[in-house]
Amino acid sequence: MKKFLKVLLILIVIVIVIVGILAAIAPKTILVQRSTTIKGSKSAVFAQMTHFKNWPNWSPWYEMDTAVQMTYFGNDGEVGSGYHWVGDPKKSGEGEITNQNLNGDSMQFSLKFIKPFKSEATGYLVATDSGGMTNATWIFIMDNSFPHSIFSSIFSMDKMLGKDFEHGLDKMKQYVESHPEPVAENTAPAIQDTKYPMHIYAGIRKSMKWDELSAFFQESYSKIGQAAGSSVNGPAAAIYYKWDTDNQSTDVAAVMPVANEVTATGIVPIRVESSKALMAVHKGGYASEGAVHDALMSKVKEMGKKQHLVVEEYIKGPGQEKDSTKWITNIYYLYQ
Template sequence: MKILKYLLLFVLVIVVGGAVYLASLDGKYEVSRSCTINAPLSMTFNTVNEFKTWGEWGPWKEKDSSIVYYFPAITSGENGSYTWTGTDPKKGMIRNVSVSQNKEILQKIKMDDYEESDIYWNFEAVENGTKITWGIKGEMPFLVRWMAESMDEKIGPMYDRGFELLEEYLQGKMNEHSVVYSGEVDYGGGFYVYLSTSCTFDQVPQKMEEMMPKIHKYVKENGIITSGYPFTVYHKWDEDNHTTMFSVGIPVRERVKTNGTVLVGFQKRVKTAKFTSKGAYKYGGDAWMFGFKTLEEKGLKIPEGAEPFEVYLTSPMTTENPADYVTEIYLPVE
């Protein structure tokens, strides 16, 4: 009997000691990671805000291939949510409790039978893209308070990997591009103001970046009424010497007086083969090659001395995702 009493006393000491030890622990934890992602602010924010994208870039699938996602009617903005089932945890849920566009997202997460924890996202536009912070904070149940100290070690690397996958996902979306043949159309018939230059092929992008803002500024400062989208017309294209002469212009409602380097021209109505390119400007060369190949396949010829041109339906100033840039290419045909 004495042995039993001593054993019970020993167990009691262990229990009391353990309780005292656990009571001395805080049990609260907070883990956060930050990085700069090479993607526009609103695109990054909108991707995180839309739970349907989480299965594409979330790091959890790499550790648990059995995860299945379930999406309700609302998956973004306040009250947006999603649930999942898996191996560990067996079930979980995340919901948005507060969303401040392009600034902050506050969420609640619940896994298995544990208490809810708080997740927070902060977003800030920086020179190289978007600075993003991803954090979680909560409190461990009394009996496992000791696990709070190890939460950074468990969650931190997963968040780091999540940032890597998120950037890969965003870069993939930004590099999406396509071009389609839109048929033969008659185009033109109006005045336009323009700037011209000659340069080597590799200087074209830089020259355009310099000239387009100048022509827009001239139009705005002189109160000129425009009548269409900005464009570039290629007057000469010398493959042997890798040089070109081109103009950037903006259609205007009527003939206007100009001064300095800005000139006014008139575009005659011309029969063209039209191609619609969607995607970053760096894929423009592919779109033009597609156009020339299509003309060849259809037996269409560009008249001697004709001047192909492209029209920009979107602007990088107002369209953040390069994959959404829309350019119309017009190749004059006989």
């Protein structure tokens, strides 16, 4: 009997030591983050994120427990809104989500678990313009103090939650891309029939996928600006030679108008001759330009003309204004 108690005591001590080691080496905070790029406007993506009544369109948690009961509160889409859920104790349990803060690009929300165990976490959903599309990010942050740290030392929360986040973002992507925003008649862009003057540009031209555009423009404008210096005499622009919707690719040049031709490694002079053009002004983030482009393309076809170049002039952008709703882009469709 004494031998048994001695062995038992040793086992208990070993367990305590193991628990202590696991608690000591476990991270103090759990952070899970996943992102995807969505072909849709920032406003469309952000509406799915900030309006809790839209969450059934994409949230993986609704698939886990289809019988869950939701009670919404507050003005959906505004700070203070949220919902309380009660579901199967073995699946979703009980808890509450509340919109804590909005800043135009992200929503911070609190996540409170009530049953089967009590716990709290903070989440963020972020939508940012990304080269004509929208980058959507889902972030989860939770305190990892004892005894939760023991569980997280054995099981990877990043893998467990990350898989759900990836599935949810993929569903959001599918929903937004299959439900384009309608354009009301009174918001149709004003189109001018004008003449695009001859321009001499310093530029970098490349064929690429759409999701590479943002990084390409950022790097290219920096190089051109350094090489051209005081010769730059107008706003940065992009010349689109081809836009392939099926393969989500484009042939584009990042350019800056210059008084004199600039020669530098990787930078070439690009001359655009004077041409008849249709022009419209877009106000807002680049991901929401689609309606303006659609209107210009339709007008070119209606006139029986053939478009040969598309030029976007970035009058005001992220370099001058952080708020994307205040960005201004002149869009020209040069036609023959």
